[in-house]
Amino acid sequence: MADDSTSITRGAIGSYTAVGDSFTEGVGDPGPDGAFVGWADRLAVLLSDQRPQHDFRYANLAVRGRLLDRIVSEQVPRAKELGPDLVSFCAGGNDILRPGSDPDDVAERFEAAVADLTRSIGIVMVTTGFDTRGVPVLRHLRGKIATYTAHVRAIADRYGCPVLDLWSLRSVQDRRAWDADRLHLSPDGHTRVALRAAQVLGLPVPADPDQPWPPEPERPAAEVRRDNIQWAREHLVPWIGRRLRGESSGDHVEPKRPNMLPL
Template sequence: MPDHSENFTIASYAAIGDSFTEGLNDPLPGGEGFYGWADRLAGLLAAGSAAPGDFRYANLAVRGRLIDQIVEEQVPRVLELRPDLVSFCAGGNDVLRPGSDPDVTAETFEAAVRQLRTAARTVLICTGFDTRDMPVLRRLRGKIATYNAHLRAIADRNGCAVLDLWSLRSVQDRRAWSEDRLHLSPEGHQRVALRAAQVLGLPVEQDPEAAWPPAAWHSPAELRRENIQWAREHLVPWVGRRLRGESSGDNVEPKRPDLLPL
């Protein structure tokens, strides 16, 4: 593995991917748009830079994007921008689709990594989360683990840094996730950003694995009611969009298409 201990001097960062990197469910003050772990990481990198005012950041991620769309729409833009760092988190939406093959998705991912390595000094890739305790998604745990094994091998072959979300235990807490149980909560995004900074060699003051405060107790009946409400408000619409071939990212544009100062 390459040595990333000096990467806190990074002066430019571009993030590509889907809703995870766009930052869904981490609302900005006033509710206009989203923040997210990549934006939070950019703030940490800028603060740790020798010249914070010169740090530049782009976020090209768009919710709902499949890996082929990310490769077609976002990778070429990174090749133009040529940032010091690019984070590439993709394939999750593909792996969640019935009948998809994580082996094929991984081949597409690696081809894109090879392109990104020609444009960025450091490529940071993300594994999938451990879905053991997640309703519905726990059924796909083996498929996600297979894809993760591919991603770690791709990182080894291509000299990438790895943000291992499977091993980040703090995000296995329910409070790391928003009401839809598909996207992180603001605190979940913060935990991921802190861990990403550590991977890149940037000292952080907070521990991404810090213990959560004691959780409120819920009776089995309350948990059942919560699960029913979640299925009605979030799961059924999510499944319906997939059956109709729709995406939450239809007509959505990247929030930061250019490398600009924070």
């Protein structure tokens, strides 16, 4: 795996804004109050721990279901207005999942946004896609996701951005890293991504994000088939229905943390 870590002076990041879709909003990782937590919130805590004066501030503008152009038009200007030391920018995944989308075209628009952000923000961390080889339905889009991921890495090289490389994070290939909908990470999955993001930024972490999962007994084939049928009924069919109707799970959702506030 390539070394995508960035050398940052301990405590140098005093503010952080997260930009993106459901992945960055934290869907799949509910907190005790019912609001989603997610990897970005968990990364914010790790960053805050590096500030002995406890003056760290954090905003999360991500909204589930958002396509790239809407993220760029709504969240990028706000991130620039807030002017944090660090922005995490994860976008384009929902576009890639749309039938007929072109990863080359999506990457071109993604690069324009990265260029815009890097003119205003000191550190812009970009995020690749996951390797979907073991995910039902999405495994058939693996080639498109790989192409987009290659573009993201090339864009990061051109603009000097640290890369949160999810494709190479082997631990999220385990089914326990994923929520029941198989589209969003579980709390443990979000935790591992947060730890990897902290590593990329050169922070000390309390655990290895790629640490192997405990052994799991092999599941009977009948149980696997039963789970697949239930998943299709409860999650896949509604997801496809929203796509056919042109709806999004985030149509009436606002950013959970639109202002730069202390943790």
